[in-house]
Amino acid sequence: MTTATRDRTTHMVASILLGYPDERLTGALPLLEETVAGLPGQVRGPLAAFLAHAAATPLAALQAHYVETFDLKRRCCLYLTYYAYGDTRRRGGALLRFKHALAAEGFEPESGELPDHLAVVCELSGRGATRQATRLLREHRAGLELLARALDSEGSPYRHVVAAVLATLPPLGDRDRQAALRLAAEGPPAEEVGLEPYALQGGDR
Template identity: 45%
Template sequence: MAGFEVLYQAAALCLTYPDEDFRARLPLLREAAPQLREFTDHATATSDTDLQSHYVQVFDFKNRHSLYLSWWTDGDTRRRGMSLVRFKEHYRAHGLELTGEELPDFLPAVLEFASRTGDIGMLTEHRDALDQLRSRLTAAGTPYACVLDAVCATLPPAPAGART
């Protein structure tokens, strides 16, 4: 994996809802992952209310910017259930269990998993979905795009013609 564990952990934190602890973590995130400075500088200069409102606007309305990787491949179909099981089984194979209320394909959870284990298989498998999300975030003009830029820069390119 070439030492991207810190970046993945920092990106996971940047892509979660900016709660009360978020602001306190910003200086550490800024120093630990310089690739995310565009986002951390934006977050530092933005009020909590505006940051939370922007997060909800970008990620919680519709699925245009879904942080759930299997949504990109399966949409809201029955197949998605099997994809979620695969994520859980992959985590279990590495001795990890999800304890939160998030689904196992939630991008911050996948990034945290990669950070802890060094296994980027799920990120690589969903590279096309990450590229689509990155492209949509860039088109929307949101600072969250630079977080996806940094993550995607660490991964091998999606196979030619791949479309998840």
């Protein structure tokens, strides 16, 4: 399996797992398990761990955990630009970069999510624009690392999915490491104006 195929497949599986769990997820579990079984170990292990959890957990419990984790905890935000820009005017410009990347591929998320949602970026890769999606992930590596740390500290099974996505990226460099540490210490900017029409969707993040 080539690296590009590994990344594209990993990202497509992650895009499904990072969406709100519903009957489509439970129905797709056998196919997802089969797909993940063919991936290399560094991504197969984390994804298989999440799939095992999903298969053993009632759908209502999966849904409750998703809402509790991603809709009610700012530190576990799935919107990548939030970490660097918070609710500030500058975030609008960052969101446009994601929007343009999706538009260039003729891709409009059916979920209606903002273009920087991690599941949307992963789906962009899974649809074939792996280079473009990976570039966006790398540009927001610090936020992705912070999300991974938050999920790990929460003991959330979603930490496995984010770990698989991170495994498709180059090793963490000093610059990204310092940026992640700075975000962890300071948090995102807090100005709450200037995001129209890009206000956060969902609950209090």
